[in-house]
Amino acid sequence: MASSFEQFQKRRLISSYFSVILIIFIVLTLLGALGLFVINTEKLSGYVKENIPLTIYFKREAKDENIKAFGKELETAEYIKNFHYVSKKEAAEKNKDILGDFESLIENPLFDSYDIHLKSAYVQPDSIKKIDEKFRKNEMVADVSYDAVVVEMANENIKKITFWILVISGGLTFVAMLLINSSLRLSIYSHRFTIKTMQMVGATKSFIRRPFVWRGIKLGLIGALLAIGALLWLVNYVDSKLPFLDIWKDWVPTAIVMGGVLGFGIIIAAISTFFATQRFLNLRTDDLY
Numbered sequence: 001m002a003s004s005f006e007q008f009q010k011r012r013l014i015s016s017y018f019s020v021i022l023i024i025f026i027v028l029t030l031l032g033a034l035g036l037f038v039i040n041t042e043k044l045s046g047y048v049k050e051n052i053p054l055t056i057y058f059k060r061e062a063k064d065e066n067i068k069a070f071g072k073e074l075e076t077a078e079y080i081k082n083f084h085y086v087s088k089k090e091a092a093e094k095n096k097d098i099l100g101d102f103e104s105l106i107e108n109p110l111f112d113s114y115d116i117h118l119k120s121a122y123v124q125p126d127s128i129k130k131i132d133e134k135f136r137k138n139e140m141v142a143d144v145s146y147d148a149v150v151v152e153m154a155n156e157n158i159k160k161i162t163f164w165i166l167v168i169s170g171g172l173t174f175v176a177m178l179l180i181n182s183s184l185r186l187s188i189y190s191h192r193f194t195i196k197t198m199q200m201v202g203a204t205k206s207f208i209r210r211p212f213v214w215r216g217i218k219l220g221l222i223g224a225l226l227a228i229g230a231l232l233w234l235v236n237y238v239d240s241k242l243p244f245l246d247i248w249k250d251w252v253p254t255a256i257v258m259g260g261v262l263g264f265g266i267i268i269a270a271i272s273t274f275f276a277t278q279r280f281l282n283l284r285t286d287d288l289y
Helices: 002-039 041-050 064-076 088-094 125-136 148-189 192-200 205-241 251-282
Strands: 053-058 080-086 113-118 141-146
Touching (some): 002 041, 002 251, 041 113, 041 148, 080 088, 125 141, 148 251, 192 205, 205 251
Antiparallel strands (some): 053 113
């Protein structure tokens, strides 16, 4: 009979520890995933901005040497990410479905041009307007074309997304602390009589707290390591699907998030266990029931 009861107590204890680890794992995984998203928001926004094209069209009288000289200027410009020269013949080939057989036309109606992608820092309404004005000063430039509405919308939406990500991050961090704290308090609750018995036979509070705090730290450590394992898998998956992020190339921010997950798991587990144990140490025996 005693053996069956001991087995029941052991199973209940293991179940309690498993529940605590599972909650810590889930909460830290979600928190870490959000942290990874936050640190890569700038890369995502940069990718979106750098894929907004700006096209420079040249006048018909522009000669090859004029166009090549303009290309040399683009190579040294600090705001240019990349550019591509498109001859009017190449442009006609691309738009053959619209123009039809352009070779039968007396003159190709299209222009020689450069398709340009700016660096993300310069894809701002004010900056791109100055670049536009600078290009137009060239006598051989016929027109400069870009979607100003898309540029403005991209910047506004990125600001909104960044703001709400920070709000959600703060809220999730608070919820994470509550969930981990509640799960550890429930785990300590099953030991409340043991705690009070040790106190009644003369054990000091620090002596009683110590094993519970260490157990809490171990549970937090296990949950955090499992969360880090899940996050490493997530990083590898995202990096394979979105290679432009170069997550592993710039590994320091990712390592900081992983370290933060580990530290947060251990610290919150230790603090929660400390206060949960302290609560039962301060209760009167009658209040334990």
